Amino acid sequence: MPYELAPLPYAHDALEPFIDTETMHLHHDKHHQAYVNNLNAALEKHPELAAKPIDDLIRDLASVPAEIQGAVRNNGGGHSNHTAFWALMGKPGTDGVGGNPTGAIAAHITADFGDFETFKKTFNDAGLKQFGSGWAWVIFVDGKLKVVSTPNQDSPLTQGHFPVLGNDVWEHAYYLKYQNLRAKYLESWWNVINWHEVNRRFAIAKG
């Protein structure tokens, strides 16, 4: 069974005005679809790998045959990362979206970073300093939240870390609305973060 692109968990215009409708159409319907198509093409001769949940495939990247490992790293990573990303956002103004963190993650942010503003600044800096395309992430290591970044579509899963949250800093995520102003996009993105989903992922990351 090949991998499939799930519909967005909200309408394409749900994240307005912070993420525009056209960006969501291109980003989900075109870019994410291309990762899925390319992943399926790479796995044509390895149907047993295509049976794995996408996160397991990326977690076990080392076991993927060498001749397709690069394609799986990029396109499987793209599928895993974007699947997480869509769920990590929601319609601004709805319950648990934007504003201050809620639940277990709120207390951990305060404990590990001092306050939410410092946490946001640390995360935004990681996204801003990621040269070229990539992702900013929060992972949970040795009982603490940690901000990291990865290039391209590399996932923390491959390094053994379940991402608690992540933001896409590829230009395709923001260029139409923010042009070259990645910092402005990063700042604006906190208006659409879905804290319910962050807390759900945090519970998994804690194990």
Ligand SMILES: [Fe+2]
């Ligand atoms: Fe993306």
